[in-house]
C-alpha cells in the first residue's frame with residue numbers, strides 16, 4: 440500500500456528512507472522508536488482548508504497536491520502544532536487520560552479547524568491535547584522524532600522547529616500549564632528531550648533540524664529563562680528565540696520580553712518574532728526596531744504601512760509566510776487570491792512558505808505549496824527562488840548555510856558562479 444503510493448507520487452530520494460522504515464517495521468521489530476512510525480493515520484476524511492470549503496481530502500497530502508517535489512526549507516512550524524493524532528491517542532491511553540474521542544477520525548474532528556476563526560480561538564485548540572503530551576518524557580521525545588519523519592516525507596531537507604519548553608513542562612514553571620499536577624519535568628529537560636528526538640530523526644531520515652525556543656506574549660515571566668535555555672543549548676541544536684502567542688491581546692511587548700531579546704542580542708542568539716499576523720504594523724515595527732528581530736513571523740499587516748514595508752524590503756527582511764494558517768486564524772482574507780504574499784512576490788521580497796501548525800490546520804507543506812500555485816499564481820521558478828531565500832535567511836552558521844544552499848542549487852539544477 441505504502442509502496443504503491445510512493446510510486447505514484449515519485450518521492451525519489453525519500454522513498455529509499457520510507458522503504459527502509461517500512462522494511463524494518465515489517466521485520467517485526469516493532470519496538471522502540473520504529474513503532475512510532477507505524478501510527479500515522481492515512482484515512483482522514485474532512486473538509487480541507489482550501490479556497491473553497493467544499494474541497495474534500497482524505498490524506499495529509501494527495502499526489503495531486505505535490506506541486507513542488509524538490510528539496511524544501513521550512514522555517515516556521517510549531518512542534519506542538521505538528522503532532523500526530525494517533526500519538527495523542529496512544530499517549531492518552533498509556534497515561535490513562537480520557538479524551539472526548541478515542542479514534543483518529545473522532546479526535547481529528549475535535550482538534551482541527553474547518554473554518555476561519557480568530558487567532559484567540561485558534562490558540563484555544565492547543566488545550567484539546569497539550570495536557571496529554573506535557574510532562575511526559577517519552578511522548579515529548581516521540582513527537583520530536585515523528586516530526587522529523589513527517590517533514591522528511593514532505594521533502595523538507597532543513598527545518599527550524601519552534602516550541603515553548605514551559606508549555607511542555609510540569610515543574611519549575613509557574614503557573615504549571617494545562618492543569619497538570621506538579622511533576623519532575625522542567626523546561627530545561629524538555630529542551631534536552633526534544634533535542635534527542637530531533638537528533639534521532641536526523642540519524643534516520645534525510646533531514647536536518649534546528650530549534651527555536653518560544654517566549655509567549657502573555658507569559659512575560661518565562662522569557663528570561665527562554666533566552667537562558669537558548670544560550671545553554673546553542674551548540675546542541677537551538678538556534679534562536681521567538682515571541683509567539685496572542686498578538687491581539689497585548690500589542691506592545693512587555694519589558695520582560697524586551698530584556699530577554701536584549702540578552703539574545705548580546706549573546707549572539709538569533710531572533711524572530713510573531714508580528715503583524717493579526718496585530719497592526721506597529722507590532723512589526725516594534726519587533727524589528729526594539730526586539731531586533733532578524734525575521735518576522737507572518738508579518739502580513741506590514742503592508743498596511745507602506746513606509747515600513749518599503750524599509751523592510753530595502754533591508755531584505757525575511758517574512759515567514761504561512762498561507763493555510765493565515766486563512767484559518769482569520770489573519771488574512773479567506774480568498775487566497777487576495778493574499779499578501781502575492782504582493783511580497785511581485786516586489787521580490789524575501790519570504791518562506793510554511794505550515795505553522797499542520798495538526799490544527801489538517802494540512803501539510805505540500806498543501807501550502809499547492810494553495811500558492813493554484814490560487815496565488817506561484818511557479819516552479821518562484822518556489823525555487825523562495826527556498827533559496829529561505830536557506831539564506833535560516834539561522835545556521837555560515838558554513839552550514841553554504842552547504843544547504845549548495846544542496847538546493849544542485850537539486851534545482853542551478854549552476855553556481857565560481858569565484859576565481
Ligand SMILES: O=c1[nH]cnc2c1ncn2[C@@H]1O[C@H](CO)[C@@H](O)[C@H]1O
Nearest residue numbers: 517519601602603653683684713796
Ligand atoms: O500562528 C500562531 N501565532 C501565534 N502563536 C502561535 C501560533 N501558532 C502557535 N502559536 C503558539 O506558540 C506556542 C509554542 O509553539 C504554541 O503553544 C501556541 O501557543
